[in-house]
Amino acid sequence: MKKSEKIAGNVANYVDERTGAAKWLKKNLTKVFPDHWSFMLGEICLYSFIILLLSGTFLTFWFDPSQREVIYNGSYAPLSHVTMSASYASTLHISFDVRGGLLMRQIHHWAALIFMAAMIAHLMRIFFTGAFRKPREANWLIGVGLVTLGIVEGFLGYSLPDDLLSGTGIRIAEAILQAIPVVGSYLAFFAFGGQFPGHVFIPRIYTVHVLLLPGIFLALITIHLMLVWYQKHTQYPGPGRTEKNVVGYPLMPVYMAKAGGFFFIVFGVTAFLGAVASINPIWLYGPYTPGQISAGSQPDFYMGWLDGLVRMAPPLETHAFGHTISWNILLPGLIVPGILFTGMALYPFIEAWITGDKREHHLLDRPRNAPNRTAIGAMSLAFILVVLINGGNDIIATHFHLTINGIMWFTRIGIFVIPPLVFVATKRICLSLQRADREIVLHGRETGRLVMLPHGEFIEVHEELSPEKKFTLTQHEQNLPLAVPNTDSLGVRNPQGIKGKLRARMSQANAEQVPAPSESEAKALEGGHH
Amino acid sequence: MSNEISKFSDPGLPEHIHRKSDSDPMAEKRAEQQVAILFLISALGTVLTIASYIFIKQGTFVYLPILGDVEASQLFLGLGLTISLIFIGFGAVQWARRLMPDTEVIAERHEFRSEEIDRKEFVETIKERAATAGLGRRSLIKRSLGLALGLIGLTPLVMLRDLGPLPKKALNETSWKSGTRLVTDPGNRPIRPEDLEVGSVAQVLPELPEGTERTLENIGTDAVLLIRLRPTEFNLDAKRLSWTHNGIIAFSKICSHMGCAVALYEQQTKHLLCPCHQSTFDVTRAAKVIFGPAARPLPQLAISVDSQGYLVATQGFTEPIGPSFWERSS
Structure with a gap:
């Protein structure tokens, strides 16, 4: 026996005598994972989350989450001697005076964008292939929860530097809180420790951003993956693939090598983006003050659809009995997103009720073979796309020489017209594709x-x-x-x-x-x- | 449907096609070398990272096509990191694709539903265990426990009370009072009407009593925009016209929609535009909303000049500034 084998054997023996892990591992190291490019979308989510934890930890070593006023005297000359909050000053310090600090900031921000984009793509894959059907409804719910929390976490993250752009975003969030009937102004005063902007909001959201939400993410992701493991992965239909089996490659070594390698590739791509593609150059915006703003104020893309909804809302307020209800904020800020996300969460149960199907499903649908579901998905995407366009209406107007009013009215009408049209068109296309399949068979x-x-x-x-x-x-x-x-x-x-x-x-x-x-x-x- | 029985039959997994590296020792050797080279490139990437960290000074710029001037230290650190990470990935994937077994394996699935007998025994166990605790009978215990647990939920709510003060009247108040001078921001100098040309716009703040520090909370409620038009250009009722002075009109700069700074003034059309959600206000008609989601005009501040000829407010705002809230009465 070689020496290395003997050492490995001793370690394995030590662990097994205390946990009995050998039996479980023996079975699971040969666990079969089906292979398909679209199954890597979920992996990207996981890997970008790990990148976020690593790069985020690095940033916390220098970031000072405080709204205490300081006078900047770091190496970025244009802001020399400017009064600003400690959190803005420390973000400048990370960007200009910590070696690799700017790189890590950019990696962190890019990873957040990739995390959100990958979650949305993963969600679409799950939806269009019907992977959410029994027995995987719980995992769908966890996924919807992760996307929702991801939006919140991202928003809190880019709010931390306390620059002019992000401060404006916080102001809008405060207005949404304040608009909630009956308790709104109380909620706003509790969250901000008094009048906006106050001195406590940044330290508070910092705790939420680096401790509370990542903890919840970690717990949910763990359950999400354990369920995938236990219920075994779904697979695309094909010769030899049935509801009763799973065809693919064993965990060790092929899947381990591919998945592990893919982690490094995702990290590498994120690092490349961080190295060459400037993102959120907060030093250009200046410190936050409520009396100023920069033109073309835009949130990150996963908030853009919300902003688009707010922009297109009708100017409606109800004043009655000495009270005000701001429909122009509640409708786009809380009610419509609430309906959208509730509908998304409940979709597996609604579909099961409609079909009356109570069987387990492990074979995925080709989207064309579920025309109604595919059309509903396309309709929802069309809705989000229309509001997203309106979220960028100022940028689109200046780039394409259109008027903001024109785009606003196009999207205000489009929001009611385009999604139903997309539904009908998608359903027809699916049926035509089925006909084409029939034809060539x-x-x-x-x-x-x-x-x-x-x-x-x-x-x-x-x-x-x-x-x-x-x-x-x-x-x-x-x-x-x-x-x-x-x-x-x-x-x-x-x-x-x-x-x-x-x-x-x-x-x-x-x-x-x-x-x-x-x-x-x-x-x-x-x-x-x- | 009747054709269910005559579906196309499943031909089963297609036969496995072997790779060149499975049979040809030369190809296998080549694949092995490829993987090793990829890993070695990664090692070089780490060397580049460390060298950039030590040798490139922060604040050195290099010019790159498309990207323009790029900070060299972070660029090379990033490129080193990229190479060191991505080539480990490429190597591992190449290893898996070329050298690890690529035959597909079949594993069986089993229905998750437990055997009927297990389900039955489970229900019996629950019932029996619950019975030993008397869960079915002792309703007094159950109810009092429910009450206790329900009440404990209140504790965190109560404990969060000290997060902030009660709003009271704070949302209705600003620092503007009758006689408050308008001062420039930045600069903090009082202004005379002749400082403003027709067509110009300025941000002003209220002059604070000697010794008071101006806070961001003050700016968030007090910021005011001064705009000077020709007096004939106004389209106001008598009261609102009396709130202007020689063509100078003052509005709260805090948007009545969601509180952003309404900073964009278009001189030609005399419109104020909020960059956040594009609410557009017509200055000549007391900031009436002519487009966008805002439901109310920007509150107007009544102004005049004092005995020394400086612009002053003749009264505070007559309505709360900024976004709406439940307690707002109009």
Whole structure:
């Protein structure tokens, strides 16, 4: 026995005699993970979170989360002798006087953007492939929670430097708090320790940003991954893949090497962005003061849609009995986002109610084979895109020589018109794609090769698909609408009332599809041809 | 549907195609060397990182196409870090792709639902255990425990009370009073009407009593914009016109929508625009909202001149400034 083997054996023995880990590890080191590029989106979320923890820890060593006033005397000359908060001054210090400080700040900010973008992409993958279906509803809920907290965490993070831009963002957050009926001004005074901006808000959100929320993230991510591990990963349909198996590569060594390697690649790409792409140059904005602002004030992209909603809100306020309700803030700031996120969280349960499907699903849907769901997803994306455009209306107006008013009215009307149109169009496209699948399964792929037959007729040669391809294109389930009994056994008409009717209607819309071709159809056609 | 039975059958996993490096020792050797080279490049990246940290002084700039002048220390630190990280990744992935087994493996899944007997026994266990504690019977204990737990939830709420003072009337107040002089910001100098040309705009603050330090909270409520037009350009009722002085009109600079500074003044149209959400106010009509989400005009400050010819407020604001809140009465 080699020496290294002996040492490893001793360590393993020590651990196993105390935990009995060998049995569990033996089984799990060969655990199978399916391979697909879209499964890496969730990995990017995890890795950028780790990068955020590492780079964030580095920043805390120099950052001073205090609104105490100081006079800046660091090496950034344009702000020399300017009065500012300690948090702004220490952010300047990190950027100009700590070696690698600016790099880490930029890595941290880029990683936050990547974290949010990857979470959204991951969420879309889960949604469009139906990976949220039973038994994975809980993981969907955790995911929705992570995205929501991610938005909050990102906002708090870029608010910390206390520069002119982020201070304006805090002012807007204060206005949202203040607008809440009955308790609003109390909440605002408690959060800010009195009148805005006060001296306590930055230190308070610092604790939330570096301790409370990361702790919750860590806990939720752990549960999220444990569930993935325990329930085993979903897989795309294909030859040899069924609801009862999982096909892929074993954890050790292939998946470990690929996933571990991918972590370094994500970190490397983030470091590259941090090195060459300037982001949030706070020294250009100056310290925060409530009387000033910079034109083109823009939040980060994951807040941009909220800002767009606020911008397009109608100028409505109710004044009654000596009280004010600001619909122009509540509607876009709390009510619409609340409805959106609640709807997103409940979607798996709504879909299960409509389909009446109570089975486990481990094979993913191709988005075209779930036209209704795909159309709902596309509709939601269209909604977010329209409000996001309005969130950048000032920038878009100056870049493309349009008027802000024009863009605002386009999006105000577009928000009601475009999403339904996108729904209809997406559903039609999905059904057309199903028809195209049916076509090539039954008639083969067009090769573009023209052949003249002896009697002069021209035909195009069609190439038959491989059995693997045929199976992949036809394996999906045929949806059946729920039958809602018109009369029950006692002769009562429509026993389930409006709820039943609604469910039947939605189930019908959900079941609309082009029938997948069957082997017998293919055989019948073959007989006809030859 | 009837075609369910005649679906295309599953041909099973396609046959595995071996890689060149699986059979050809030369190819295997090459793959091994490739992986090693990738890892060595990463090592060089770390050397670059450390060298940049030690040798490049902060504040040195290098010119790069597209990016312009870039701070050299952070650029090379970053590039070193990039190389050291990304090539470990490339090496590991290449290792997995070329040299590790690439045959797909099948593992079975099992339904999560427990066996019927286990479920039954579980319910029985729960029932039996609960019965030993008398959970079903002792409603007095259950109710009093519920009360105790419910009340304990109040503790953190109560304990958070000292986060801040009660708002009281603070949201209704500013430092402006009758006779308060308008002073420039920055500069803190009182102004005369002739300091302002027609068409110009200035930010002013109230003069504070001697010895009072101006806080950010003051600025957040007191900031005022002065705009000078030709008196004939106003379209105001008699009362609001009397609040102006020789074509100079004063508004709160804090947006009535969400409190941003309304900083953009367009001289041609005489519109004030808030850069946050594009609420647009018409200066000639007492800052009436003509576009955007704001629901109220910017509060107007009544101004005049004092005996020494300096601009002063003739009264405080007649309504709360800034964003709306529940207790606001109009």
